[in-house]
Amino acid sequence: MLGKTHISFALGLGALSAIGFSALSNTPLNPKDLSVFYGAVTLGALLPDIDEPNSTLGRKTIGISNAIKALFGHRGLTHSITFIVFVGILLLVLSVFGVEALQGIPLVNSFVKDLDSATLEIFIFGILLGCVFHLFGDMLTISGVPLFLPFKTQNYHLTPAFLRFKTGGIWDYAVGAFCLSVFGILNVMYFGFR
Secondary structure, three states: OOHHHHHHHHHHHHHHHHHHHHHHHOOOOOHHHHHHHHHHHHHHHHHHHHHOOOOOOHHHOHHHHHHHHHHHOOOOHHHOHHHHHHHHHHHHHHHHOOHHHHHOOHHHHHHHOOOOHHHHHHHHHHHHHHHHHHHHHHOOEOOOEOOOOOOOOOOEOOOOHHHOEOOOOHHHHHHHHHHHHHHHHHHHHHHOOO
């Protein structure tokens, strides 16, 4: 999937998640928490592609991105459950030190500059959910993802072979447009954004 498709895909699924959370907890998210959640989902949706210097996030982290690609290749370890667990542990450790620790990270700073500790949980959950949605999105493509690296190198898919699409192809754009529409419609219907 292209970076913009990953964002649209994650936001569409993120809107469903926000609605589900609001319904289950019987507490609707306020606009600030919702915007933090969507920002975190967006960042998380781009994070696994940090292993590709030409990706949306990779272009902003050239040195880091090149090093990760040299070590693991594209769609390697950053496209596995191991990476999501690593990111989760890292964010939990950073959260112990509070929002101030996260504000020192350049890419994350713009997302967390106005966070309090209560909203930090929403941010962390959004990042992890965005990473999961990224893997789901790439599991719809022809390449799939090595979900269980480093333990198993097999690529996994969510759909049968005839429904998989090529990154950058017409179906990639169609999925992105559909998910962005779902995101907009759900936010207007359930959260009243106009």
